[in-house]
Amino acid sequence: MSIAGRIAIAGVGATEQGTLQGRTPLDLGIDAFKCAIADAGLRKDDIDGILTMPGTTSPEGSLHYLRFGEAVGINPRYTGSMTMGGATGGCLVQMAAMAIHAGLATTVACIFGDTAKTGGVTFNRASGGELSWGLWGMLGAAANSAIAADRHMHEYGTTSRHLAEVAVACRKHASMNEHAVMRTPITIDEHQNSRPIVRPLRLLDCCLISDGGVCVIVTSLDRARDLKKKPVVIAGMGQAHTTMNMEHERWWYVPHQKQALADAFRTAKLGPADIDVAQLYDNFTISVLLWLEHAGFCKEGEAGSFVEGGRIQLGGDLPVNTAGGNLSESYMEGWLHIVEGVRQVRGECGARQVPDVDNCLVTGRGMSLNCSNAMILQRG
Amino acid sequence: MNAPTKKPAPQINATTQPFWDAAKKNELRMQKCSDCGHIRFPIGPVCTVCLSDKCEWVKLSGRGEVLSHLVFHRAYSPAWKEHVPYSVAMVQLAEGPRMFTDIVDPERRYIDEDLVGRPVEAWFDPVEGDVVVPRFKVVER
Numbered sequence: 001m002s003i004a005g006r007i008a009i010a011g012v013g014a015t016e017q018g019t020l021q022g023r024t025p026l027d028l029g030i031d032a033f034k035c036a037i038a039d040a041g042l043r044k045d046d047i048d049g050i051l052t053m054p055g056t057t058s059p060e061g062s063l064h065y066l067r068f069g070e071a072v073g074i075n076p077r078y079t080g081s082m083t084m085g086g087a088t089g090g091c092l093v094q095m096a097a098m099a100i101h102a103g104l105a106t107t108v109a110c111i112f113g114d115t116a117k118t119g120g121v122t123f124n125r126a127s128g129g130e131l132s133w134g135l136w137g138m139l140g141a142a143a144n145s146a147i148a149a150d151r152h153m154h155e156y157g158t159t160s161r162h163l164a165e166v167a168v169a170c171r172k173h174a175s176m177n178e179h180a181v182m183r184t185p186i187t188i189d190e191h192q193n194s195r196p197i198v199r200p201l202r203l204l205d206c207c208l209i210s211d212g213g214v215c216v217i218v219t220s221l222d223r224a225r226d227l228k229k230k231p232v233v234i235a236g237m238g239q240a241h242t243t244m245n246m247e248h249e250r251w252w253y254v255p256h257q258k259q260a261l262a263d264a265f266r267t268a269k270l271g272p273a274d275i276d277v278a279q280l281y282d283n284f285t286i287s288v289l290l291w292l293e294h295a296g297f298c299k300e301g302e303a304g305s306f307v308e309g310g311r312i313q314l315g316g317d318l319p320v321n322t323a324g325g326n327l328s329e330s331y332m333e334g335w336l337h338i339v340e341g342v343r344q345v346r347g348e349c350g351a352r353q354v355p356d357v358d359n360c361l362v363t364g365r366g367m368s369l370n371c372s373n374a375m376i377l378q379r380g
Numbered sequence: 381m382n383a384p385t386k387k388p389a390p391q392i393n394a395t396t397q398p399f400w401d402a403a404k405k406n407e408l409r410m411q412k413c414s415d416c417g418h419i420r421f422p423i424g425p426v427c428t429v430c431l432s433d434k435c436e437w438v439k440l441s442g443r444g445e446v447l448s449h450l451v452f453h454r455a456y457s458p459a460w461k462e463h464v465p466y467s468v469a470m471v472q473l474a475e476g477p478r479m480f481t482d483i484v485d486p487e488r489r490y491i492d493e494d495l496v497g498r499p500v501e502a503w504f505d506p507v508e509g510d511v512v513v514p515r516f517k518v519v520e521r
């Protein structure tokens with residue numbers, strides 16, 4: 001029997017976000033966990049699966065699941081940690097769904113906590129195999145996305161003002177989200193005047209760096225129906241990854257994302273026209289343009305003109321990143337995209353609620369251009 | 381012309397040694413699979429096409445073309461601080477492999493103009509002691 005439509009998100013929780021002096025990744029994860037089980041109407045002992053993403057500042061690294069389980073006093077039937085950067089949240093939720101579908105657990109908590117802001121992390125995707133590209137100055141999180149933007153500009157005529165549309169939309173949405181870190185609206189001109197970081201990317205093309213915690217509780221749809229909140233069904237899911245960069249002809253275009261999205265649409269028996277609102281992983285503005293093309297909201301190369309005139313803002317044809325995204329809400333490596341997707345489907349978003357949401361697309365992308373996933377969240 | 385740039389020096393290990401030995405002789409060499417002929421980069425223990433561990437370090441022409449051109453206005457490591465702003469290119473080498481490299485004009489100055497599609501050529505930078513790093517410069521068509 002297909003997994004599609006049989007697993008649900010029963011609870012979500014997030015801590016305050018931003019600059020949180022004195023906090024640790026572990027206690028932020030625990031706070032988020034407590035929020036999420038309360039949101040679902042569950043007790044700690046109902047959780048029999050724990051999947052975690054170690055924060056960039058978590059000292060336990062890949063053994064983080066052990067420390068987390070110990071700290072909250074749970075002996076899980078199913079557990080583990082995964083490190084796929086911004087793709088981890090979506091991949092862990094999918095892993096939880098598969099474990100539940102396989103009968104290995106009933107209710108799985110997926111958890112992330114980090115102090116990247118106050119912990120002084122430098123996001124620096126090392127690559128180049130035995131040689132580090134840093135020898136040639138190719139350093140920092142923005143570099144690979146700058147390649148993607150530069151190639152998109154050369155092949156399709158995309159402009160920096162198109163990228164600005166994404167930044168402006170995210171900031172507008174963050175201004176309507178009291179929990180967002182950056183809430184002052186910006187204009188396209190302000191984006192254009194922001195300082196260059198790695199050309200063609202400017203400061204306002206880049207995501208924030210943040211402290212915070214997020215938790216998502218996954219269970220069967222049957223079980224979720226008996227819980228406190230309306231279940232949010234995982235109607236479709238997909239993931240696809242590449243390990244190749246230099247030897248991958250169109251690596252910069254992240255073409256495997258098309259596979260992740262195609263699988264999500266196929267399993268949900270839906271298409272892009274069925275999507276009412278989308279939470280698209282935005283480490284940099286260019287990423288949103290790529291997702292729009294890969295999902296089929298527009299043709300390849302046309303995302304620049306697609307986003308013109310506020311089309312991805314609330315009130316536009318396809319509102320994107322309605323809580324503000326990584327660019328303006330908080331950089332929780334995509335975990336808050338899942339939370340906002342759930343809240344939009346539930347209808348909990350107040351001033352920024354998209355009317356009558358049946359289907360929300362949520363995507364994740366991590367390790368620079370390497371890992372990707374997609375989920376379609378649906379009203380239960 | 382060959383004044384060192386004082387850019388960072390590599391950590392050399394057994395796997396990468398032939399690459400750096402070649403650079404010392406002002407040659408760009410990469411691994412060519414002895415079984416299927418594929419030239420791979422980054423350096424790796426087996427052929428990424430056929431998994432053969434037999435390879436020959438072949439000398440490349442050092443010529444190629446810029447696929448993408450970035451300008452770093454920020455240093456992400458202390459070693460690059462004094463060089464900001466600097467250009468980095470994704471270079472398509474004539475023989476097939478690609479690599480990232482910092483890139484300069486024929487006088488070895490940083491360039492702000494868009495370089496995509498421009499031909500490039502390797503040059504050899506003695507960064508530290510007898511360690512030499514191959515880098516690229518834009519050349520006339």
Ligand SMILES: [Zn+2]
Pocket residue numbers: 413414415416417418427428429430431432
């Ligand atoms: Zn081979």
